[in-house]
Amino acid sequence: LAKTTQPISMDSYEGxxxxxxxxxxxxxxNDYITWYQQFPSQxxxxxxxxxxTKVTNEVASLFIPADRKSSTLSLxxxxxxxxAVYYCLVGAWMDSSYKLIFxxxxxxxxxx
Amino acid sequence: DTEVTQTPKHLVMGMTNKKSLKCEQHxxxxxxxxxxxxxKKPPELMFVYSYEKLSINESVPSRFSPECPNSSxxxxxxxxxxxxxxxxxxxxxxxxxxxxGWTDTQYFGPGTRLTxx
Numbered sequence: 513l514a515k516t517t518q519p520i521s522m523d524s525y526e527g528x529x530x531x532x533x534x535x536x537x538x539x540x541x542n543d544y545i546t547w548y549q550q551f552p553s554q555x556x557x558x559x560x561x562x563x564x565t566k567v568t569n570e571v572a573s574l575f576i577p578a579d580r581k582s583s584t585l586s587l588x589x590x591x592x593x594x595x596a597v598y599y600c601l602v603g604a605w606m607d608s609s610y611k612l613i614f615x616x617x618x619x620x621x622x623x624x
Numbered sequence: 625d626t627e628v629t630q631t632p633k634h635l636v637m638g639m640t641n642k643k644s645l646k647c648e649q650h651x652x653x654x655x656x657x658x659x660x661x662x663x664k665k666p667p668e669l670m671f672v673y674s675y676e677k678l679s680i681n682e683s684v685p686s687r688f689s690p691e692c693p694n695s696s697x698x699x700x701x702x703x704x705x706x707x708x709x710x711x712x713x714x715x716x717x718x719x720x721x722x723x724x725g726w727t728d729t730q731y732f733g734p735g736t737r738l739t740x741x
Binding site for chain 1: 628665666667668669672680681682712714716725726727728729730731734735737
């Protein structure tokens with residue numbers, strides 16, 4: 513059974529770096545790995561996307577090992593407004609069917 | 625314009641009612657998605673339309689009926705729902721995928737909060 517797992521929750525303090533890992537064992541060969549941020553009662557918002565190695569944009573970095581079975585979202589110097597739920601999204605093969613699967617989600621709490 | 629709009633924001637309906645959720649985007653995207661999200665859970669894919677044709681149906685009960693009238697609009701028709709269908713329904717759109725499955729960047733609307741009594 514394909515699973516996309518993340519830590520349930522993480523705590524951090526303002527100004528720290530936060531790393532959130534997603535495990536995706538059955539990721540489809542051609543698919544990207546995408547991370548989203550979601551605030552309560554809102555739709556997910558795109559953070560970053562990558563296929564392999566490392567990708568960096570103005571808000572985050574994404575690290576993907578060679579086997580692509582996991583990925584790590586890195587948020588540098590978090591602020592209170594980064595308190596949210598973070599999801600990875602991958603395509604994976606499960607029982608010969610292609611599935612688009614969100615990870616279980618990580619609730620990040622940033623404290624002052 | 626990178627906005628996906630959804631109407632209504634909130635909907636309360638009885639189990640015998642018929643209602644529709646609407647989604648609109650003007651980014652020229654050719655793929656559109658419906659997701660269902662229960663509280664404290666990740667979004668679950670329901671349907672994907674590509675070039676106005678249904679490409680993925682994740683074995684969703686027939687009381688949910690999607691429709692894509694044109695490349696900018698996506699509807700979800702609801703009939704004879706159950707209380708367990710109460711959830712946040714999210715619409716998203718993306719550029720047509722080209723060899724990368726369905727994992728092109730998706731832009732999500734704010735969702736419709738549905739309550740079935």
